[in-house]
């Protein structure tokens with residue numbers, strides 16, 4: 319008989335405390351869970367522990383192994399699935415020493431809460447902030463349900479990312495029936511609410527489109543449908559639907575941002591996205607927009623996109639297994655050609671869009687929103703190259719996305735870059751971008767200062783990146 323005892327000792331809210339999650343397995347067999355779990359105990363009574371603070375995952379395909387909030391905990395028990403398979407429900411195998419704690423099993427996670435009602439939102443923020451988050455999630459779900467059909471209520475755990483004061487960082491993990499939403503404290507401030515709202519819509523959409531996920535880690539088309547689709551869906555929901563202007567602005571920003579990420583690299587957009595999946599968010603949003611035009615003709619952008627996504631989800635549901643191929647992949651066409659081709663992706667895309675009745679204007683310096691987006695992109699790029707800074711993204715001590723980061727095992731969570739070579743990312747993102755691009759070109763180091771002001775670092779850029787300073791304007 320295998321017994322699993324599971325306990326999460328928590329006060330993750332402070333961030334500073336060390337919190338341990340423990341899984342105890344009484345078995346004659348030995349288990350090898352995923353890296354990060356420390357094995358103790360003795361044969362027949364193994365105890366696996368891990369530091370919850372260190373379980374904040376890198377941005378990418380991974381989901382948090384342990385999530386702890388004030389009233390609930392979710393533990394990824396897939397590493398221990400061997401121990402659980404002899405039970406009809408993993409919850410039956412779990413011995414919980416507290417009577418007021420109830421258990422549910424969702425998508426490989428054991429969700430333990432103090433409430434008897436498991437279908438709830440547990441959050442570490444105050445009542446007003448929690449209510450606001452809950453309202454946003456309800457609105458997003460209602461909106462997507464209308465377009466794509468109902469989904470059962472998920473368990474939603476909102477946990478606090480222990481990131482630096484003032485920096486809004488988010489991390490989402492979504493599976494069938496389960497949403498794990500990591501949010502840093504600054505995100506609930508008024509100024510960051512639009513960003514947070516977009517994040518919540520993005521993650522909510524994953525309840526419908528996570529189905530393409532199994533291939534998303536390796537296939538750029540699937541990744542672009544998955545993340546770009548969620549981005550574009552969030553744009554549609556948060557733009558309010560009154561006019562096409564916010565959508566046009568967002569699309570223009572994404573074209574700009576994608577082009578910025580691709581510029582200076584001689585490979586095709588497809589190859590670059592494959593090597594650097596974080597680019598799939600912006601490039602993917604442009605991709606799904608283009609695909610929805612060619613797939614569904616000249617109606618408005620919203621119905622094109624949702625029709626396409628509905629077809630995608632329906633075909634996957636009909637075969638009752640993950641979509642083998644996102645729509646468009648089986649018969650690659652002109653859209654894919656612009657991503658497969660080498661040369662200037664921005665010009666190719668502008669030409670492609672013009673041919674389909676979407677007017678793209680290329681000129682001038684970046685607009686304010688494009689400069690802001692550039693700021694985010696530069697920070698991401700710096701993060702990938704900086705082994706000394708103290709950030710949240712790409713850390714966890716185990717860089718998982720960029721193989722170049724093999725040596726960056728000492729990074730810890732926290733901090734956020736505020737300037738590059740003295741150029742403020744807030745006040746002068748173009749200057750900061752130029753400083754970064756120029757250093758990349760020459761293979762030089764850049765001095766990075768951080769929000770917490772405690773230290774600076776001098777990462778060396780390993781990529782030949784250049785940022786085009788051209789406005790992208792668009793008329794839908």
Ligand SMILES: [Zn+2]
Pocket residue numbers: 490520521524544545548
């Ligand atoms: Zn996503």
